[in-house]
Amino acid sequence: MSTTERHTLARKMVTFMRDEIPLAQTMDLALHDCDEGRLSLAAPLGPNINDKGCAFGGSLVSVMTLNGWGLVELELRMRGIECDVFVGESTVRYLEPVWGDFLSEAQLAEGADWVTFFDTLDARGRARVEVACRVPGTGEKPAATLEARFVAKKRSPDAV
Amino acid sequence: MSTTERHTLARKMVTFMRDEIPLAQTMDLALHDCDEGRLSLAAPLGPNINDKGCAFGGSLVSVMTLNGWGLVELELRMRGIECDVFVGESTVRYLEPVWGDFLSEAQLAEGADWVTFFDTLDARGRARVEVACRVPGTGEKPAATLEARFVAKKRSPDAV
Numbered sequence: 248m249s250t251t252e253r254h255t256l257a258r259k260m261v262t263f264m265r266d267e268i269p270l271a272q273t274m275d276l277a278l279h280d281c282d283e284g285r286l287s288l289a290a291p292l293g294p295n296i297n298d299k300g301c302a303f304g305g306s307l308v309s310v311m312t313l314n315g316w317g318l319v320e321l322e323l324r325m326r327g328i329e330c331d332v333f334v335g336e337s338t339v340r341y342l343e344p345v346w347g348d349f350l351s352e353a354q355l356a357e358g359a360d361w362v363t364f365f366d367t368l369d370a371r372g373r374a375r376v377e378v379a380c381r382v383p384g385t386g387e388k389p390a391a392t393l394e395a396r397f398v399a400k401k402r403s404p405d406a407v
Numbered sequence: 408m409s410t411t412e413r414h415t416l417a418r419k420m421v422t423f424m425r426d427e428i429p430l431a432q433t434m435d436l437a438l439h440d441c442d443e444g445r446l447s448l449a450a451p452l453g454p455n456i457n458d459k460g461c462a463f464g465g466s467l468v469s470v471m472t473l474n475g476w477g478l479v480e481l482e483l484r485m486r487g488i489e490c491d492v493f494v495g496e497s498t499v500r501y502l503e504p505v506w507g508d509f510l511s512e513a514q515l516a517e518g519a520d521w522v523t524f525f526d527t528l529d530a531r532g533r534a535r536v537e538v539a540c541r542v543p544g545t546g547e548k549p550a551a552t553l554e555a556r557f558v559a560k561k562r563s564p565d566a567v
Contacts, residue, residue: 267458270465273433298427304476304494305430305469312465333504334464339497 250282256324257281260317261288271313274306279350286318287352292345302345304391307382311393312337314353315378319397322361328368330399335375337395345382345390353380356394364399372401410442416484417441420477421448431473434466439510446478447512452505462505464551467542471553472497474513475538479557482521488528490559495535497555505542505550513540516554524559532561 261278264271275294279287288310295306312334319332355361356377367374375398384390421438424431435454439447448470455466472494479492515521516537527534535558544550 263458268463268465269454269456270430270433270463270469273430294429296429298423299491303428303430303469305428305465305472308468308472308497308499309430309463309465312468316464331459334501336501337468337499339468339499341494341496344493 253281253283253321253325254278257286257317257321260321260324264313264317268313270309274310276310276313281321285352285354286314286321287350288314288317289348289350291348295349299344300346302349304339304341307341307345307349307351307391308337308339308393310349310351311339311353311380311382311391312395314351314380315393315395315397318353318355318378319376319399322364323399326365329402330368331402332397332399335396335398337393340392341390342388342392343384343390345384349382349390351380351382353378355379368399368401374399413441413443413481413485414438417446417477417481420481420484424473424477428473430469434470436470436473441481445512445514446474446481447510448474448477449508449510451508455509459504460506462509464499464501467501467505467509467511467551468497468499468553470509470511471499471513471540471542471551472555474511474540475553475555475557478513478515478538479536479559483559486525489562490528491562492557492559495556495558497553500552501550502548502552503544503550505544509542509550511540511542513538515539528559528561534559 279289297303356379381389382391439449457463516539541549542551
């Protein structure tokens with residue numbers, strides 16, 4: 248699939264998120280970029296601010312969770328596979344305050360791969376995958392990170 | 408401090424959250440109850456729904472994070488201590504989907520205590536505490552849990 252097709256699907260998916268999840272709309276979530284193996288989303292500070300004038304922790308984790316969910320959902324959509332994708336467990340680290348508009352970047356966690364994920368999904372109708380997300384900080388280190396496990400379950404009638 | 412005073416402070420604090428954090432307003436966060444050692448918040452499904460018709464994971468974790476933050480903030484306000492309270496690290500478990508309006512309940516994590524927290528805060532101007540939050544499920548088990556570390560830093564000029 249071409250880069251243009253990937254971008255088109257990613258844009259449609261972010262529109263879907265905003266249409267279906269009121270909080271995604273409130274947070275003013277937008278597609279930032281995507282390429283093979285990486286998806287990044289953007290959000291402005293305004294609707295995501297807290298009482299201290301920096302980004303609300305709940306917004307950071309929500310954007311990163313949607314970013315991880317989107318990474319998995321996009322790979323499924325690119326293959327035309329209809330699944331429900333759920334977040335299972337996540338670890339969040341808030342490392343420095345975020346004082347402006349922010350990005351979130353998602354990719355597979357170390358040791359995870361799409362081949363195993365799709366082989367398992369094909370064999371069992373469900374599969375899990377570990378995703379790593381980060382909100383870039385002002386320096387080299389991220390401002391926040393999320394490691395999460397996502398579970399995909401096929402919607403087809405023969406799903407287990 | 409009396410139960411009535413605690414309730415009054417808790418109500419003011421939830422109003423503060425809604426005024427200062429746009430997402431808390433959007434999620435329609437409300438005080439459910441509080442007593443010594445426990446704070447619970449409520450949120451309706453409507454603004455917190457996802458594409459599958461159940462509660463969005465980002466809403467669950469945001470409400471639980473605010474619930475944990477509120478537990479710490481309320482104890483500080485009851486003692487008249489002005490601090491900035493930050494969430495540091497959290498582990499979230501999504502155990503079952505939430506199909507309706509939901510609650511979140513927060514209390515100190517096992518092994519954590521306020522005496523150590525306030526002694527440390529008094530000595531060093533900052534202290535950390537572990538909080539456990541849960542969204543009750545349909546049965547005995549919770550639908551989601553969050554364990555998080557919160558850090559409080561005194562705002563007074565002599566803070567370290």
